[in-house]
Amino acid sequence: MDLILAIDLKDGQVVHGKGGHRQTYRPLDWAFSDTAEPGGFLKAYRPKYIYIADLDRIEGTGDNTDLIFACAHSVELCYADRGLTSPEEALNTAGIVDIIGTETAAATLADFTSGFVSLDIKDGHVIPSGEDPTTFLKKLNTTAIDGCIILNITSVGTGAGVDADEAARMRAAYDGTLIYGGGVARRDDLFALADAGYDGAIVATAVHSGEIPLEWVREGKIC
Incomplete structure (x- = not known):
């Protein structure tokens, strides 16, 4: 199972937040990096795989695409959520996996023929439709997308753990x-996801706090 380090970009900085309350997210200049500048942050962490959420573009307040390209050159594979609303906005670039979030692309999901769909979940329901995640996932089985990410926004940064x-x-x-x-939140969560058959897990806070070894993120797998 791949281990993927999550990076949230806001105003050109790597930020850390909790529970999806993006207005409270602050620069991440602690833990293993003394800078929230993306290049310096990546030099400190040296992950194999990254997941980047461009919070400015998702919220329609800015665009960090140039930084995403720069970050992608530092890793083996970069998953990028740029708040896509149509297939024409996808990067379609080697080394970058375009993420199609339900938060921004719910009305146009059927138009996408590549990339990963992100099930953006708040309080147990896919946003904005309010559907049960399993119902939504079953419908995705008939589409041409490359894969799917379950993103429990409510639990981001909370250390709540995984409901196995x-x-x-x-x-x-x-x-x-x-x-x-x-x-x-912890190694046991990763073992539970691996046992359930997941292909990857996105981690952040548990790495910054030391609950999940930084070396695992550098290797891109449970070691």
Whole structure:
């Protein structure tokens, strides 16, 4: 199972937040990096895989695409959520996986034929439709997308841990490549996701706090 380091970009800086309350996110200049500048941050962490959320572009207040390109050159693979609203906005670039978030592209999901769909979940429901995640995942089985990310926005940065039963239920609903993110708090969460058959896990806070070894992120897998 791949381990992917999450990086949130806001105003050109790497920020750290909790529970999806983006107005409270602050520069991440602690833990293993003394700078929130993306290049310096990546030099300190040296991850193999990254997931970048361009919070400015998702919220329609800015665009960090140039920084995403620069970050992608430092890693083996970069998953990028840039708040896409249509296939024409995708980067379609080697080394970058375009993320199609339900938060911004719910009305045009059927138009995408590549990339990973992100099930953006708040309080147990896919936003903005309010659907049950497993119902949504079953419908994705008939599409041409490359894979899916379950993003539990409510649990981001909270250390809440993973509900292993719910995670297994969602894994069983989708036949393709599936990655889990949001609330992964400890090694046991990673083992539970691996046992359930997930292809990857997105981690951040648990790495910054030392609950998950930095070396695992550098290797891109559980060591």
